[in-house]
Amino acid sequence: xxxxxxxxxxxxxxxxxxxxxxxxxxxxxxxxxxxxxxxxxxxxxxxxxxxxxxxxxxxxxxxxxxxxxxxxxxxxxxxxxxxxxxxxxxxxxxxxxxxxxx
Amino acid sequence: xxxxxxxxxxxxxxxxxxxxxxxxxxxxxxxxxxxxxxxxxxxxxxxxxxxxxxxxxxxxxxxxxxxxxxxxxxxxxxxxxxxxxxxxxxxxxxxxxxxxxxxxxxxxxxxxxxxxxxxxxxxxxxxxxxxxxxxxxxxxxxxxxxxxxxxxxxxxxxxxxxxxxxxxxxxxxxxxxxxxxxxxxxxxxxxxxxxxxxxxxxxxxxxxxxxxxxxxxxxxxxxxxxxxxxxxxxxxxxxxxxxxxxxxxxxxxxxxxxxxxxxxxxxxxxxxxxxxxxxxxxxxxxxxxxxxxxxxxxx
Numbered sequence: 001x002x003x004x005x006x007x008x009x010x011x012x013x014x015x016x017x018x019x020x021x022x023x024x025x026x027x028x029x030x031x032x033x034x035x036x037x038x039x040x041x042x043x044x045x046x047x048x049x050x051x052x053x054x055x056x057x058x059x060x061x062x063x064x065x066x067x068x069x070x071x072x073x074x075x076x077x078x079x080x081x082x083x084x085x086x087x088x089x090x091x092x093x094x095x096x097x098x099x100x101x102x
Numbered sequence: 103x104x105x106x107x108x109x110x111x112x113x114x115x116x117x118x119x120x121x122x123x124x125x126x127x128x129x130x131x132x133x134x135x136x137x138x139x140x141x142x143x144x145x146x147x148x149x150x151x152x153x154x155x156x157x158x159x160x161x162x163x164x165x166x167x168x169x170x171x172x173x174x175x176x177x178x179x180x181x182x183x184x185x186x187x188x189x190x191x192x193x194x195x196x197x198x199x200x201x202x203x204x205x206x207x208x209x210x211x212x213x214x215x216x217x218x219x220x221x222x223x224x225x226x227x228x229x230x231x232x233x234x235x236x237x238x239x240x241x242x243x244x245x246x247x248x249x250x251x252x253x254x255x256x257x258x259x260x261x262x263x264x265x266x267x268x269x270x271x272x273x274x275x276x277x278x279x280x281x282x283x284x285x286x287x288x289x290x291x292x293x294x295x296x297x298x299x300x301x302x303x304x305x306x307x308x309x310x311x312x313x314x315x316x317x318x319x320x321x322x323x324x325x326x327x328x329x330x331x332x333x334x335x336x337x338x339x340x341x342x343x344x345x346x347x348x349x350x351x352x353x354x355x356x357x358x359x360x361x362x363x364x365x366x367x368x369x370x371x372x373x374x375x376x377x378x379x380x381x382x383x384x385x386x387x388x389x390x391x392x393x394x395x396x397x398x399x400x401x
Contacts, residue, residue, distance in 0.1 A: 013186075013189065013190065013193060015190075016187070016190060019183060019186050019187060019190065020183075022183075023179065023180075023182075023183040026179045026182075027176065027179060030172060030175050030176055030179065033396060033400060034168070034172050034400070037168065037400040045400075045401075046401040049396045049400050049401055050396060050401065052396075053392055053393055053395075053396050056392045057389045057392050057393065060182060060385050060388055060389050060392070061385070061389065064182055064183075064186050064381070064385045065381075065382055065385045065386075066378075070119070070123075073117060073118055073119045074119065074124075074127050077127050077128065077131050078127075078131065081131040081134050081135060082134075084135065085134060085135060085138035085142070088138065088139070088142055089138075089142040089145065089146065092142070092143075092146050093146065
């Protein structure tokens with residue numbers, strides 16, 4: 001199953017403690033977003049909840065998916081997709097959101 | 103001269119990345135585009151169509167329980183931890199522990215799907231399905247709504263549904279009055295003024311009407327009421343959570359195969375890459391839910 005690789009450690013990974021800390025951070029973030037939902041309303045609540053979601057996703061990607069170690073080797077795959085994803089929404093935005101309210 | 107050349111570190115063609123990891127990341131970026139399209143379309147529809155009088159349905163309107171969504175989020179976060187711990191255990195040559203963590207991950211994935219199945223059942227029971235939700239109550243839809251409610255009330259009054267005696271009595275009263283009420287008035291009597299949106303309020307109606315559903319809080323009392331954008335909500339909900347659930351199922355199949363391999367004694371440290379790539383996929387599934395949970399349940 002193991003495959004050869006030219007350089008760098010393809011199995012570089014954080015230690016047990018780091019995983020536990022990230023898990024606790026994710027659990028706290030989930031409680032936080034739920035608490036914000038109960039206390040705040042409107043755009044403020046939505047903004048905070050979505051920022052917390054982005055932080056959670058970033059933690060999973062960076063630590064659990066080992067992107068912290070693999071970034072120099074895979075950034076060329078991730079960056080274009082993220083740009084295209086955001087672009088797709090902005091391209092549709094004027095047509096659906098703005099035109100609808102006119 | 104020859105000796106000097108052979109001492110140099112050999113350079114390889116291609117990326118400094120195992121083929122399997124490259125393939126998994128290529129697959130994941132296509133998945134990112136797939137879910138970006140789904141979530142992006144949902145956001146645009148949600149931002150573009152609703153108005154003040156016809157808002158987008160809230161969790162309470164469509165029988166979504168926020169605590170259940172939070173529980174499922176926690177379950178997936180736990181499963182993400184156990185899958186990285188499986189990889190870590192294999193990294194430290196502890197095959198037994200890795201197998202145990204894989205088993206826990208499989209169990210957590212199953213818990214997620216069982217909770218989702220209960221949630222889907224609730225939607226089916228309350229007829230919150232694409233094309234089955236009553237939106238505007240004018241014209242032919244109003245007549246269809248009248249006929250549906252009439253059938254539902256008869257079903258409850260005749261004792262086919264597990265409703266309390268008081269709830270049944272209220273339904274009997276509404277059934278008697280039904281021919282004299284407009285669809286919007288029927289809707290108000292069922293849902294109550296707190297739930298009925300501005301666009302569905304009958305002209306001159308009181309702002310403090312307690313609906314049958316609000317009064318009895320009976321889960322077995324299945325009475326239709328108007329939910330503006332309910333069909334669009336149901337389409338988005340089932341498309342996003344359905345595809346996500348299929349991805350969870352796919353992950354569970356791989357975990358199952360790994361556990362069968364372990365049971366047959368064929369699982370070991372040589373499968374470190376397999377566990378890592380499966381973990382990458384599973385974390386992606388977790389990330390999708392990290393965004394679906396707030397977008398569907400909280401925001």
